[in-house]
Amino acid sequence: MTAPLHEPGATETALADIAADLPAKAIEGRSPGRIAWLRLRRDKVALAGGTVVVLLILVAVFAPQIVGLLGHPPDQLHEDQIDPNLGTPIHAFGGISRHFLFGVEPVNGRDLFSRVVYGARVSLLVAFLAAVVAVLLGTLFGIVAGYFGGWVDALVSRVMDLLLAFPQLLFIIALVSVVPDSLWGFTGSGVRMAVLIVVIGFFGWPYVGRIVRGQTLALREREYVEAARSLGAGRGYILFRELLPNLIAPITVYTTLMIPTNILTEAALSFLGAGVKPPTPSWGQMLSAAVTVFQADPMFMIIPGLAIFVTVLAFNLFGDGVRDALDPKGSR
């Protein structure tokens, strides 16, 4: 994972753009949020990424309706679409047709379109909620470590170093595999998803924590913090009412850039058999099933692979745009 970086150039052009239309209007106050929005609106690539992201979220939310309209139930078998001798789809290109938009799965003939659509649900839900877990933990520990310093900072920083040096994927697979399928009265794929969210989020918080800590270190010496302190504000007030609002920009940037990483982690875990359990469809699981048959039926690998690629790329493009728009080096 790379830290968000400032790309010189983007800010200057954005500033020039803003300056260019200034004389036309009377001087008006612009909040930082509004400036960021104006910049983001000009960034066509980021907007394209954002549009795809919104579409994907809609697809995930309305998966049953979309599948009802354009596909077949995800677990329905269509053995009539499969060559009984070879086990591969009868029609060319993995059986893509008017009835099966993305073709069918080899051997059992399940509709790939509906499996990809339902897979989006797992992928996005896990990625979003894991990012929420990571951001909450990272912000809390980062702000506390940065503000209090001393042994608190030393402890939190060492824990973050340790977590970052861990072979994370190994630990995540190990953790996911020892947790049984039914836990405290809950059963089914919900348990696995909850475990995935907590574990991916837990290993993600140090990345957020480092950034929040660094920013807090710089902010705590500022006059407004001192002013609040001299007025008798409590620690909680200073941390969450004075410091936190000024940390929103870097946290937002990091969250948007963390979601694609989480999508890749979830897919990797599913690929290794540590993701959600079948029959719940997920993209990584489909790719893992494709390992043995893609020589005969490459479309079965390409479809879920493209689904991951398009989703992650869209989030990355959008995240880059948000980063440029919220760049703290840009002034009002």
Add this chain to the structure above:
Amino acid sequence: MLAYIVRRLVAVVVMLLVVTLVTFGIFFLVPKLTGGDPAALFAGRQADPTAIAGIRRKLGLDAPVIVQYARFIWGLVAGRDYANGADVTHCAAPCFGYSFKTEQPVWPLLTDRFPVTFSLAVGACVLWLVVGVGTGVLSALRRGSLWDRTAMTAALAGVSLPIYFTGMLALAVFTYKLHWLTVSYVPFTQNPFAWARGLLLPWIVLAFLYAAMYARLTRATMLEILGEDYIRTARAKGLAEPVVIRRHALRATMTPVLTILGLDLGALVGGAILTETTFSLQGLGQAAVRAISDQDLPVILGVTLVAAFFVIAANLVVDLLYAVVDPRVRLT
């Protein structure tokens, strides 16, 4: 300098102890909380209670967890005996215990699998550093050119593609369709040429993802540094442009690249697991994935410990390299 290295080595030992403690905790405390028994796992499905009790005694699973942990650490340093009455098995140091599944000692398995993963990681690492940093520098020097835009688009695609997907695509095209390369592991000592040839495809696939990240990072850092005053000074005093770039700009660019390299080594273990699974290479990652699905605790502990050891050791090397690359860094 010497004091620094000694202090870091002490930190390495502490980190490794924490890693073993956490892994131990995952496999003994999580099953305890959720109801499971390692001895029953070891004995297999249809074992009678007396056999399970015998195994528990022999493996020392009847002792408190903390005693078991102490024995495990002692076994690593000095070897240990497994005894059940007169039935004594000696396990020489470094003793990682016996696989629950195959009942073979773990250490020979680790030394057997290690060269595969090491070859994969080192080759990929060299490849991505050369390609990634080279591409980034060229892009920064010719900012906005066709080369820059093509390289950065490719890099963005690279960070959005899962390794196992590119791996399968590469196999489909270069191995199954064109018959150019086959993937296999031949020990380096046996035939260096065959070694490189057999690993070339996994190297390229694994390096592609990281090269993309490093190209983006190098480009951004280089652009920022080229705007610094000391670069202008270097040019003003009449240094040739290649000298300015190599001696002044490139050297400063390497510092953040090294930081990220240290962080990515932990992730590289994950990348190696996925690459080994995709290309069916019999490395540590494959061993870990199989051990995790078998709940084979000693093998998982062994692999995790070896992986953590190398991540931490490589981080130490990276930190020492800092001082070599960046004259502003003093190790004290």
